[in-house]
Amino acid sequence: MNEQELADLSEIARQIRIMIIQMIGRSASGHPGGSLSAVEILTWLYFREMNIDPQNPGRPDRDRFVLSKGHAAPVLYATLAKRGFFSSEILSSLRQVGSSLQGHPHRLDTPGVDASTGSLGQGLSMAAGMAMGLKLSQNPACVYAMIGDGESQEGQIWEAAMTAGFRQLTDLCVFLDYNDLQIDGRVSDIKDIQPLRDKWQSFRWRVHEINGHDFREIAAALAEFRHEKEKPTMIIARTVKGKGVSFMENNVNFHGQAPNAQEMATALTELNHGR
Amino acid sequence: MAVESLRGAYGKTLLKLGREIPDLVVLDADLAKSTQTQVFAKEFAGRFIDMGLAEQDMVSTAAGIALTGKTVFASSFCTFLVGRVFDQIRQSVCYNRANVKLVGTHSGLGVGEDGATHQSLEDIALTRALPEIRIIVPADAVETSLAVEYAAATPGPFFIRLTRNNLPTLFGTEHRFIMGRAPLLRDGSDITLIAMGAMVEKALQAAELLAAAQISAAVIDFSSLKPLDEDILLRFAKKTGHLVTIEDHSVHGGLGSACAEFLSQQYPVPMKIMGMDNQFGRSGKPEDLYVHFKLTAADIAGAGKEILSRP
Ligand SMILES: Cc1ncc(C[n+]2csc(CCOP(=O)(O)OP(=O)(O)O)c2C)c(N)n1
Ligand SMILES: [Mg+2]
Numbered sequence: 001m002n003e004q005e006l007a008d009l010s011e012i013a014r015q016i017r018i019m020i021i022q023m024i025g026r027s028a029s030g031h032p033g034g035s036l037s038a039v040e041i042l043t044w045l046y047f048r049e050m051n052i053d054p055q056n057p058g059r060p061d062r063d064r065f066v067l068s069k070g071h072a073a074p075v076l077y078a079t080l081a082k083r084g085f086f087s088s089e090i091l092s093s094l095r096q097v098g099s100s101l102q103g104h105p106h107r108l109d110t111p112g113v114d115a116s117t118g119s120l121g122q123g124l125s126m127a128a129g130m131a132m133g134l135k136l137s138q139n140p141a142c143v144y145a146m147i148g149d150g151e152s153q154e155g156q157i158w159e160a161a162m163t164a165g166f167r168q169l170t171d172l173c174v175f176l177d178y179n180d181l182q183i184d185g186r187v188s189d190i191k192d193i194q195p196l197r198d199k200w201q202s203f204r205w206r207v208h209e210i211n212g213h214d215f216r217e218i219a220a221a222l223a224e225f226r227h228e229k230e231k232p233t234m235i236i237a238r239t240v241k242g243k244g245v246s247f248m249e250n251n252v253n254f255h256g257q258a259p260n261a262q263e264m265a266t267a268l269t270e271l272n273h274g275r
Numbered sequence: 276m277a278v279e280s281l282r283g284a285y286g287k288t289l290l291k292l293g294r295e296i297p298d299l300v301v302l303d304a305d306l307a308k309s310t311q312t313q314v315f316a317k318e319f320a321g322r323f324i325d326m327g328l329a330e331q332d333m334v335s336t337a338a339g340i341a342l343t344g345k346t347v348f349a350s351s352f353c354t355f356l357v358g359r360v361f362d363q364i365r366q367s368v369c370y371n372r373a374n375v376k377l378v379g380t381h382s383g384l385g386v387g388e389d390g391a392t393h394q395s396l397e398d399i400a401l402t403r404a405l406p407e408i409r410i411i412v413p414a415d416a417v418e419t420s421l422a423v424e425y426a427a428a429t430p431g432p433f434f435i436r437l438t439r440n441n442l443p444t445l446f447g448t449e450h451r452f453i454m455g456r457a458p459l460l461r462d463g464s465d466i467t468l469i470a471m472g473a474m475v476e477k478a479l480q481a482a483e484l485l486a487a488a489q490i491s492a493a494v495i496d497f498s499s500l501k502p503l504d505e506d507i508l509l510r511f512a513k514k515t516g517h518l519v520t521i522e523d524h525s526v527h528g529g530l531g532s533a534c535a536e537f538l539s540q541q542y543p544v545p546m547k548i549m550g551m552d553n554q555f556g557r558s559g560k561p562e563d564l565y566v567h568f569k570l571t572a573a574d575i576a577g578a579g580k581e582i583l584s585r586p
Pocket of ligand 1: 183
């Protein structure tokens with residue numbers, strides 16, 4: 001990846017962050033923190049990695065993405081809009097009656113959403129199920145998913161981890177958005193999920209650890225995933241919750257709280273300066 | 276009457292469907308020998324997935340497989356398939372409108388000796404509250420096969436509730452299953468007995484007891500629980516003016532509740548709702564348990580006489 005490509009991607013990510021802040025700020029509802037921490041990963045997936053067609057979102061041979069941490073819906077909606085799945089004009093209807101953008105992703109409402117999620121812990125099983133279904137059909141499509149670190153405290157995550165590892169779902173690639181924050185505080189204080197690499201490896205996964213805001217590291221891990229022949233892939237992505245907006249970064253209060261008008265203005269000023 | 280296994284009919288029908296539908300996939304959670312999904316597994320090892328002891332993972336995985344265009348059956352005992360997995364059924368299956376057919380066996384007191392932990396008495400109440408899902412409670416092996424075939428051919432979520440024990444075969448091979456249509460097994464003019472699953476046989480016996488007392492009882496097999504057959508319910512409420520519902524399930528949220536919800540708003544008539552009232556089951560032989568918990572033919576006949584004698 002040359003400097004120009006990197007700059008282009010960074011610019012897309014910056015615009016997606018602006019869309020997230022505007023969307024949540026205008027509807028005065030939504031989860032900014034965990035949306036902002038996932039921007040680079042979704043940008044790379046939807047603009048560089050996945051085989052998708054915004055004109056034909058249901059194409060059977062498309063790659064799938066399951067946002068298991070469904071509360072980060074704003075980052076998914078902004079990315080889908082930016083990628084052309086629907087008009088970005090509808091983003092400000094987020095969470096309002098009659099909107100096609102539900103508070104948590106709903107596949108029957110929003111083009112490009114592959115699975116309805118929101119009850120944490122279920123999306124990884126669904127993603128593994130998709131990988132199993134595609135394999136049975138000899139469909140070469142890949143399944144990508146993202147789980148949270150707080151979400152990793154759910155028992156079902158480990159049921160699914162055991163299934164995917166045992167069944168050698170090599171076409172399944174999961175990002176762990178490791179921002180060390182959940183609602184009630186630091187993940188490491190509430191119920192630490194470490195040692196993570198050992199855990200996933202012992203469940204028979206290939207594990208990569210990266211900086212989840214660095215496109216080069218995201219790209220490198222995914223390049224290894226494409227050549228993987230034995231195991232499902234877990235990419236533990238170190239991230240900063242609220243990334244890109246100074247007063248939201250590492251701030252547990254912006255997990256599920258919308259910025260007020262003043263905060264929105266400040267955030268947008270910061271993001272516009274980053275150009 | 277010949278008795279047959281509903282689970283056996285399920286296994287055989289899966290095998291037949293497996294040959295006809297290449298996209299049929301079957302999941303189980305370490306109970307394939309009991310639920311009889313093993314019959315399918317033997318011929319279609321590639322399309323059978325034993326998820327091990329992980330019912331929540333099984334049901335969400337079933338939804339994921341279904342979202343790639345497959346028809347997925349997932350089985351376990353009712354209490355583990357529904358009670359333990361309610362949120363996954365709600366969100367992974369129903370909210371996603373995934374093409375998943377949940378077939379639970381070992382429902383109700385009929386489980387017998389294993390006792391309360393294994394006797395699912397709330398599964399209908401739980402699933403009936405969910406959008407998108409259709410519920411069938413077959414009363415014999417013939418109805419089981421037809422229900423499984425219907426579910427396989429109809430997109431969307433289903434819950435089919437089966438028994439552990441063999442039940443008398445009520446229907447001939449000419450029987451046709453129609454979703455939302457409850458078969459009338461016996462006509463009558465004084466009272467209507469509405470039953471599901473293992474209780475249908477007892478309702479038929481109760482109708483004989485009532486006939487001996489000069490009371491003409493109709494018997495309906497309410498296998499099509501959701502959508503409910505409101506037409507026949509209204510017709511027989513008007514015709515007989517008295518109803519008894521009987522279920523091997525809690526009286527809170529089950530068959531009796533479904534009938535009462537409809538009739539109390541459309542055409543209220545005196546009703547008796549028989550089933551398990553705010554209590555767990557116990558260990559024992561199924562027939563002894565039905566005596567213990569007052570769900571025998573004699574109890575049903577007695578309840579019928581009681582509401583007919585109300586002033
Ligand atoms: C099963 C379930 N329990 C509780 C919640 C409420 N909830 C929403 S987000 C969240 C914390 C998630 O933390 P994490 O997975 O770390 O997400 P992130 O930090 O990326 O936002 C909780 C408890 C939920 N959505 N689902
Ligand atoms: Mg977190």
